[in-house]
Amino acid sequence: MNLLKKLFDWIEVRVGASELVEKQLTGYLLPRNINAWYSLGSVLLFIFVLQVVTGILLLIYYVPDAEKAYSSVSHIMNNVPYGWMIRMFHAVGSNMMVLVLLLHMISVLFMGSYKKPRELNWLTGFMLLTLVQGISLTGYLLPWSQLSFWATTVATNSANAIPVIGPHLVEFLRGGKLVGAHTLGRFFALHVAVIPVAIAGLIGAHLFFLKRTGVSTPPFGQKETGNQWQGDSYRHEDHPGGIPFFPNFMLEDLRSISIYLALFFAVVFFNPYLFFPSSAFVPANPYVTPAHIKPEWYFLANYQILKIFPNELIGLAVQGAAMTFLALLPFIDRGKEKHPLKRPLFLACTVIGLLVWLALTVWGHYS
Amino acid sequence: MLAWFFSGAFLIGVVLFQPIPAVSAETTDTVCYECHGNMPGTLGEPVKLWRSSIHAENGISCHSCHGGDSKDMANAMSRDRGFLGVPKEKDIPAFCGRCHVGVLKDFKASAHGRALGKGGPTCVSCHGNHHVLKASLELINEKSCSRCHSYDRAKVIKTAMQDTEKLIVDIEGRIAAYKKIGADIDRLEKGLFAVRNHFHSLFHNVDVEKVKKEASQIQSDLKKLEETLAKMDRTQQRRKIAGVVTVAVALLAALLFHLLGKTFKHEKDV
Secondary structure, three states, X not given: OHHHHHHHHHHXXXXXHHHHHHHHHHOOEEXXXXXXXXXXXXXXXXXXXXXXXXXXXXXXXXXXXXXXXXXXXXXXXXXXXXXXXXXXXXXXXXXXXXXXXXXXXXXXXXXOOOOOOOHHHHHHHHHHHHHHHHHXXXXXXXXXXXXXXXXXXXXXXXXXXXXXXXXXXXXXXXXXXXXXXXXXXXXXXXXXXXXXXXXXXXXXXXXXXXXXXXXXXXXXXXXXXXOOOOOOOOOOOOOOOOEEHHXXXXXXXXXHHHHHHHHHHHHHHHOHHHHOOHHHHOEOOOOOOOOOOOOOHHHHHHHHHHHHOOOHHHHHHHHHHHHHHHHOHHHHOOOOEXXXXXXXXXXXXXXXXXXXXXXXXXXXXXX | OXXXXXXXXXXXXXXXXXXXXXXXXXXXXXXXXXXXXXXXXXXXXXXXHHHOOHHHHOOOOHHHHHOOOOOOOOOOOOHHHOOOOOOOHHHHHHHHHOOOHHHHHHHHHOHHHHOOOOOOOOHXXXXXXXXXXXXXXXXXXXXXXXXXXXXHHHHHHHXXXXXXXXXXXXXXXXXXXXXXXXXXXXXXXXXXXXXXXXXXXXXXXXXXXXXXXXXXXHHHHHHHHHHHHHHHHHHHHHHHHHHHHHHHHHHHHHHXXXXXXXXXXXXXXX
């Protein structure tokens, strides 16, 4: 015990650990009315770490070569001890990451936490959403199955609709006229090096902005629910008399992560094939197109929109406009009120938007 | 930066999947059904029949049997390019036997084979010529057999083979289910293929005693496949048990963190 204290003191006088703990953990106060939705950010961070760890483990056996990719994944699933589990953790985790990310964004929307001065938090979050979609799309090709091959063929082919640069863009994305070994090489590099580094950097920026602006106060259970920031000078939103991050909110975070894990394990161990159609287990064959190729569930709405519009370019433009509107929301919605029930127009638009997205997703699934 | 990002977002999040037409294995490069597919009567009928055959299912196209150049419309039916046309009745077994070598041998040695050219049946009598049916016990039936002779003897053979056939169908279904989830079933598939071929060769033998004797050997081979599948079932079961444990541990941890959180909240409020 004495030795431990001596060691602690030795570190303390050198790095000032107590002060750091006081400032960043026990003395870091959060709003008293903070709720469980605020812990989704920590859940996402946990999922990202799990994805990186399982991804590194998969890299030990995965071979990014069109001739060997499918058999290497099959080897991981069938012969490597616990390989199936690592692969399922990674594949199911990628879907869960998108799901939790969407929930996190919806909670930020309803609590008005995207409003100034948090525009940069929102923008970095939105960029993270698109990068997570990008890393999922590039990862989809790597098993080199029928699903991988044809989903990527169709996805990259859609870029053809962009005037002038479309065909060049398709060739650039594929590394050739058709999806092939070069596409696999490109997507592999993007999936394991470029996008993860970009995501890690953006997570850092997102957390930096969070630390600098302070945690937003939820509008629920408050008398005053308007945005107090005047925009005249930098101000960190403090919460005197709030609850400490450690141990109180960290336990809330841990509870949310445990609930997430229960759900995650339930999918991995009971129905890991929830996200895999049977074409995901057939080696890629450029000469045989499977009858029904559908994108991942989170792209089904985009897929259905393209089917609805007679002109592919219009379909793409509508989606581009919707995405741009969402990205720039903090600059468009400049009202001070944060409580959703006091913002009927916002509430109606958001609920209708979510219902339309859900309806398009279901329609895309059954169409 | 923003413009770049929105371009990226536009491409990744928006430029996405388009519906694509369903194309099956039948799109193997062949010009045959470009003409015959639209022809009336006996010239077009084979294409329609073939589409729902076991041959179409396995990617065996017109030229695989009839020869010719399937990529050159002008010379598709040229004898110089190996076009064989329609075989004469007595040549049918040899025509089919170019691929089904073992079956041809069994057929020739059987009562059916010995009656070839003397009013006996050929392959197409039972299997059909273009709507080629998958070999199964269903092909042995009173309607079909009694076209030529009494059904009694065929019935005895069918009864002797029924249990084995049932076992094969059952194992085939279980292997297909594992295939759908990416399990390594290569050896199982090859094993079943070999056993089924052996079994189906008995179909052509039409020798009751031989069928009874070999059926027991085949059943023992099938049992080995069943054992492998049972082992795979047990692995799946173990995974589910591990799932119960991990989900329970995660939920317990959630409860523990919840109660601990309440304790700290209570202490602070006090």
